[in-house]
Amino acid sequence: MLSRDYRDIVGGGLLIVGGLLFTWYAATHYELGTLRRMGPGMFPTGLGVTLALFGVLMAVPAFFRQGEMPVIRIWTPLFVLAGVAAFAMTIRPFGLIPAILAVVVISSFAELKVRPVSLAILCIVLCLIAWLTFRVGLGLPIAMWRWPF
Amino acid sequence: MDIFSNIAIGLETALSWNNLFYCFLGVFLGTLVGVIPGIGVLSAISMLFPITFYLDPTTALIMLAGIWYGTSYGGNTASILLNIPGTPANAVTCLDGYPMARQGRGGVALLMTTVASFTGSTIGILLLMLFAPTIAKYALSFGSAEYFALMVLGLVAASTISDGSAVKGLAMVVLGIMFGTVGADIYTGTPRFSFGVLELTDAISLIALAMGIFGVAEVIASVRNVHPGDIDRESVTFRAMKPTKDDMRRSWFPMLRGSSIGAFFGTLPGTGPSVAAFMAYAMEKRVAREPKRFGKGAIEGIMAPESANNSADQTSFIPTLSLGIPGSPTMALMLGALMIHGIAPGPSLMTDQPSLFWGLIMSFWIGNVLLVILNVPLIGVWVRLLMIPYHLLFPAVLMFICIGTYSVNNSSFEVWLVVFFGFLGYSMRIFDFPAAPLLLGFVLGPMMEEHFRRAMLLSRGNFSTFIDRPISAVVMALTAMLLVWGVWSALKQRKRSRANLAPDPAGAS
Numbered sequence: 001m002l003s004r005d006y007r008d009i010v011g012g013g014l015l016i017v018g019g020l021l022f023t024w025y026a027a028t029h030y031e032l033g034t035l036r037r038m039g040p041g042m043f044p045t046g047l048g049v050t051l052a053l054f055g056v057l058m059a060v061p062a063f064f065r066q067g068e069m070p071v072i073r074i075w076t077p078l079f080v081l082a083g084v085a086a087f088a089m090t091i092r093p094f095g096l097i098p099a100i101l102a103v104v105v106i107s108s109f110a111e112l113k114v115r116p117v118s119l120a121i122l123c124i125v126l127c128l129i130a131w132l133t134f135r136v137g138l139g140l141p142i143a144m145w146r147w148p149f
Numbered sequence: 150m151d152i153f154s155n156i157a158i159g160l161e162t163a164l165s166w167n168n169l170f171y172c173f174l175g176v177f178l179g180t181l182v183g184v185i186p187g188i189g190v191l192s193a194i195s196m197l198f199p200i201t202f203y204l205d206p207t208t209a210l211i212m213l214a215g216i217w218y219g220t221s222y223g224g225n226t227a228s229i230l231l232n233i234p235g236t237p238a239n240a241v242t243c244l245d246g247y248p249m250a251r252q253g254r255g256g257v258a259l260l261m262t263t264v265a266s267f268t269g270s271t272i273g274i275l276l277l278m279l280f281a282p283t284i285a286k287y288a289l290s291f292g293s294a295e296y297f298a299l300m301v302l303g304l305v306a307a308s309t310i311s312d313g314s315a316v317k318g319l320a321m322v323v324l325g326i327m328f329g330t331v332g333a334d335i336y337t338g339t340p341r342f343s344f345g346v347l348e349l350t351d352a353i354s355l356i357a358l359a360m361g362i363f364g365v366a367e368v369i370a371s372v373r374n375v376h377p378g379d380i381d382r383e384s385v386t387f388r389a390m391k392p393t394k395d396d397m398r399r400s401w402f403p404m405l406r407g408s409s410i411g412a413f414f415g416t417l418p419g420t421g422p423s424v425a426a427f428m429a430y431a432m433e434k435r436v437a438r439e440p441k442r443f444g445k446g447a448i449e450g451i452m453a454p455e456s457a458n459n460s461a462d463q464t465s466f467i468p469t470l471s472l473g474i475p476g477s478p479t480m481a482l483m484l485g486a487l488m489i490h491g492i493a494p495g496p497s498l499m500t501d502q503p504s505l506f507w508g509l510i511m512s513f514w515i516g517n518v519l520l521v522i523l524n525v526p527l528i529g530v531w532v533r534l535l536m537i538p539y540h541l542l543f544p545a546v547l548m549f550i551c552i553g554t555y556s557v558n559n560s561s562f563e564v565w566l567v568v569f570f571g572f573l574g575y576s577m578r579i580f581d582f583p584a585a586p587l588l589l590g591f592v593l594g595p596m597m598e599e600h601f602r603r604a605m606l607l608s609r610g611n612f613s614t615f616i617d618r619p620i621s622a623v624v625m626a627l628t629a630m631l632l633v634w635g636v637w638s639a640l641k642q643r644k645r646s647r648a649n650l651a652p653d654p655a656g657a658s
Contacts, residue, residue: 011580015320022327030339036610040334040341043598047327054320070579077369077575080547081568084365087551088564096552103551104544110372111540122541126548140556 005067012059016052023048076110083107095146096134097127152278155507162508163515168208175212176516179219180523183236184227184531185542190220190236191588192364194482196549198356199556206490207505211512213483218270218462218513221422222520225262225455226531229255238422238458241430245443245450252446256389257396261448262455263524265404269456270517272408273415273463278510280416281499285471288496293604294614298624299474300597305628306417307477308586309635316639318586321577325590326597328353335599348562355485357554357563358591359478361570362577362584364550368543369575390525392448400452403433407453411460416467421477422458429457463513470506471496474593478585481592 026044033039086102104123108114134140162168182193193216201209224239229246242262249258291299308318331342332352343349392400407429414425433453434443443450468476473494475481484494492502499506524531554563577584608614616622 007580011317011582014580015324018324025342030334030341031337034610035605035612037606038336038602040337040339043601044327044330044341047323047330051320051323051327054316054323057316058314058320070581072579073369076372077572080365080369080372080543081571083544083547084551084564084571085568087555088561088568091551091555091564092561099551100548103547107368107547108540108544110369110543112373113540115540118541122544126545129545130548130552134552134556142552142556142559 002067002069005062005065007067007070008062009059012055012057012062015055015058017055019048019050019052019055021048022051075112079110080107083110091142093146093148095143096130097144100127100130155503156511158504159507159509159511162207162504163211163511167205168211168508168512169515171204171208171212172215172512172516173519175215176219176222176520177215177523179216180223180520180531181534182216183220183223183225183239184534185537190217191359191478191482192367192546192550193220194479195356195359195364196546196553198359198482198486199553201486202489202557206487206492207502207508209486209490210483210505210509211516213486214466214509214513215516217479217483218459218516219520221455221458221462222263222266222524223531225266225451226259226528227535229258229262229451230532231535238426238461239455240423241426241454242451244430245445245447248444248446249448249451253389254446257392258448258451259528260390260525261392261396261400262451263521265400265407265452265455266459266524267517267521268404269408269411269459269461270463270513272405272456273412273460274510274513274517276412277463277466277513281467281471281506284467285496285499288472291472291496291620292618293600293607294618294621295624296474297597297600297604298615298621298628299472300593300600302624302628302631303468303474303476304586304590304593305631305635307589308583309631314581314639315632315635317582321582321584321586322590325587325592326594328358328587329591329594330598335595336602346562348560352595353591354554354557354563354566355482355592356557357566358570359482359588360550360554361567361572362574362587363478364546365567365571366574366578366584368546369571370578371539372543396448399448403429403449403453404456406432406436407456408460410453411457412464414457415461415464415476417476421465422461425457425461426454429453466509469494470498470509473498475589478588478592481589485592 023045026041026048030041030044031039032041032045035042083103083106086106087099090102091099101123104126105119108119108122131144134142135144163172178193178197179190182190194213197213197216201213204212220236221238224234224236225242225246227233228239228242229250232243232247234240234243246258246262249255304322305319308322309315329352331349333340333350340350410429410432411422411425414428415421430450430453433449434440437443437447437449465476465480468474469480469484473484473496475484487494492498492505550567551564554567555561557563574584577587604614605611614621615625
């Protein structure tokens with residue numbers, strides 16, 4: 001139990017900062033126009049202000065109530081996102097199979113436990129499934145293997 | 150009669166071999182996704198979204214819709230047997246379904262919820278057939294002011310009625326609209342918020358956003374949290390499924406009440422099956438003669454929500470197909486599938502594309518019959534699926550997310566967007582920001598901006614256009630009422646939680 005609801009205070013604060021940054025960027029980079037003939041900047045400017053207002057509505061009452069500390073995981077999201085990022089990096093230069101191996105192997109570390117045998121079997125099965133559905137079944141024009149060097 | 154010729158057109162479309170196959174594929178995948186906790190309907194639909202590029206629009210929609218209503222059938226399996234909701238819409242079913250399973254009546258519960266689901270869907274489809282054409286006829290006279298007002302109503306309803314804080318929901322709607330502004334401006338062509346990145350001048354991809362915020366974020370939250378449980382296999386044999394006379398007698402009225410509540414909440418923009426199921430349960434508890442039985446395996450407590458969520462699944466197509474305004478993120482994805490094929494959703498859809506509209510509706514009947522077949526005799530197969538450990542499942546889900554996103558444009562940039570939105574989605578969970586309003590705002594945002602600017606242009610910059618026009622005024626008044634109600638119920642809730650906290654300050658769980 002926290003003495004204040006810091007989760008909503010920080011969340012509201014982020015909304016305020018994000019909203020104001022958005023408004024500032026829109027107002028300085030795009031033409032506002034008039035209410036009758038709006039330019040590209042008018043609608044986003046209004047949106048940013050609205051978001052910041054909601055941030056205030058969220059953060060202010062949070063100062064006057066107790067809150068709970070949310071559970072924040074660090075390693076699980078890191079491995080999952082790193083897996084997806086590895087796919088993005090490998091798919092172009094190396095092709096589909098290496099990219100699948102990258103996402104499957106890296107993301108399974110998110111369990112924080114390594115099971116080498118079941119991981120190897122999973123990799124083989126998933127590559128097979130992907131080849132069958134996307135290449136044989138749907139005929140997508142994605143290279144399976146590529147050697148960039 | 151006009152309706153019979155429409156039904157004939159629909160049946161002709163829905164009964165073609167190709168459409169039958171994809172209808173089956175849709176409901177099959179829907180059940181699969183529903184049974185397995187940790188994969189939601191949205192991530193399933195976004196994973197399969199790229200496939201729809203290769204299909205005829207009608208077929209694509211039939212398949213996506215099958216996944217949508219199929220999950221409600223499959224979702225109750227995990228709720229009843231494991232006390233884990235397969236999908237959020239089945240969460241209430243846990244309350245009485247799991248106690249039934251503990252009492253050895255899991256088989257009865259599984260069979261009867263399938264009956265309830267089918268009844269709910271039937272009523273929902275009938276209402277859809279009756280009301281959608283009528284609404285579409287009126288909607289033809291709507292101008293930009295009306296459309297803008299309706300979208301505001303939908304977005305406000307989505308964020309105030311659903312669970313959680315209304316302010317957070319509204320903030321996420323606004324954030325979603327902001328992401329929607331990225332890309333070329335509709336009137337001037339100025340690239341907005343592209344920061345010099347070529348791929349961003351073309352708007353953020355809906356699929357990358359949905360896959361990141363729903364798919365990846367869901368995986369992150371479920372890893373190491375979802376465990377396959379112990380299941381009593383005896384309870385899912387045929388013999389254990391036979392309901393008693395008492396069960397049948399008790400089920401009739403909850404089913405009918407549940408279906409009507411579901412139908413109502415399905416049509417409201419922003420609500421949908423989860424809210425419907427919850428309301429139906431609350432209603433049953435209120436009208437019951439012995440409310441004490443609820444929570445201890447009362448059959449009414451599973452029949453009402455299960456018929457409500459299916460009925461809502463079907464009626465949510467009413468605003469989507471007749472107005473072109475999606476009431477939920479899933480419906481937004483379906484409209485996305487139509488738009489990709491160059492079909493403009495809106496009131497003229499029914500007259501321009503009668504075979505698409507009626508074919509889709511007729512496929513609902515077929516899909517529901519298929520679902521009954523899939524769920525009653527084959528229940529054992531699904532139950533075995535519940536035992537697949539999640540550590541094998543989630544890498545597969547991530548692989549499908551990656552390939553699905555990449556294959557849309559063969560662009561690795563969009564996979565990077567998934568990483569970004571996955572991070573955003575998980576951060577939003579930490580701050581308890583709801584994700585569904587964001588997606589809804591993202592889809593409706595560009596349409597809203599277009600109608601808003603056009604309405605202002607026509608009214609020469611005068612805001613009163615939104616209250617001078619009668620339909621728009623009524624819709625705006627409803628929106629205002631919803632906002633007031635949202636604030637009022639938030640205040641009431643806070644008072645109650647304060648009252649709860651006062652006597653037992655250490656009672657936090």
